[in-house]
Amino acid sequence: DAKTTQPNSMESNEEEPVHLPCNHSTISGTDYIHWYRQLPSQGPEYVIHGLTSNVNNRMASLAIAEDRKSSTLILHRATLRDAAVYYCILGPGGSQGNLIFGKGTKLSVKP
Amino acid sequence: DAGVIQSPRHEVTEMGQEVTLRCKPISGHNSLFWYRQTMMRGLELLIYFNNNVPIDDSGMPEDRFSAKMPNASFSTLKIQPSEPRDSAVYFCASSVRDSNQPQHFGDGTRLSIL
Numbered sequence: 477d478a479k480t481t482q483p484n485s486m487e488s489n490e491e492e493p494v495h496l497p498c499n500h501s502t503i504s505g506t507d508y509i510h511w512y513r514q515l516p517s518q519g520p521e522y523v524i525h526g527l528t529s530n531v532n533n534r535m536a537s538l539a540i541a542e543d544r545k546s547s548t549l550i551l552h553r554a555t556l557r558d559a560a561v562y563y564c565i566l567g568p569g570g571s572q573g574n575l576i577f578g579k580g581t582k583l584s585v586k587p
Numbered sequence: 588d589a590g591v592i593q594s595p596r597h598e599v600t601e602m603g604q605e606v607t608l609r610c611k612p613i614s615g616h617n618s619l620f621w622y623r624q625t626m627m628r629g630l631e632l633l634i635y636f637n638n639n640v641p642i643d644d645s646g647m648p649e650d651r652f653s654a655k656m657p658n659a660s661f662s663t664l665k666i667q668p669s670e671p672r673d674s675a676v677y678f679c680a681s682s683v684r685d686s687n688q689p690q691h692f693g694d695g696t697r698l699s700i701l
Contacts, residue, residue: 510689519591519678519692520630563630574643575690577622577630 480564485582488554496549498564513560559585591693599699605667612681620680669700
């Protein structure tokens, strides 16, 4: 299975943008890039996913490198509620079955 | 809309006892996943079902673990007999198969085996 590499932790200030990086140099042509996050004492929550083009939704933006070997999750204006562990996962697009979660990046947001 | 519902939220029991965890997926979802999360191993997929049929149970740790999905609205994960190393948070998730839709997770069951 293709692996992803993320920093263990990052800090941000409230109301500032956050850029969470993910390296996936062994990504295959059919792998989608999925981002989930897990708030304390909750189950993981879907954030965004994409294949080749950059993607935007109400929660975040996903910037995918042209060679697809890396991507960046962008939170445009961090809030205290965004403090969570963020997981970057490679997997199939349809049904998103069998997602393999790594250790993720623990994001802390300072007021 | 109701999300994925798991019960119980917390379970504390003595080793050797049978433990049954329950999950009600989101109505209309036809894929169901069971995960286990520990500090040491992170979030691991145990088993998943498509249309009530187990597709991949390679993550089930051993024969003490079993999972069933008797119908589209209910699944159980059973541990018999339970051991202290089974202590973890167990999550259930559901999705719509082949739809490019994300998995929706429940709030988990925190299991402690004494």
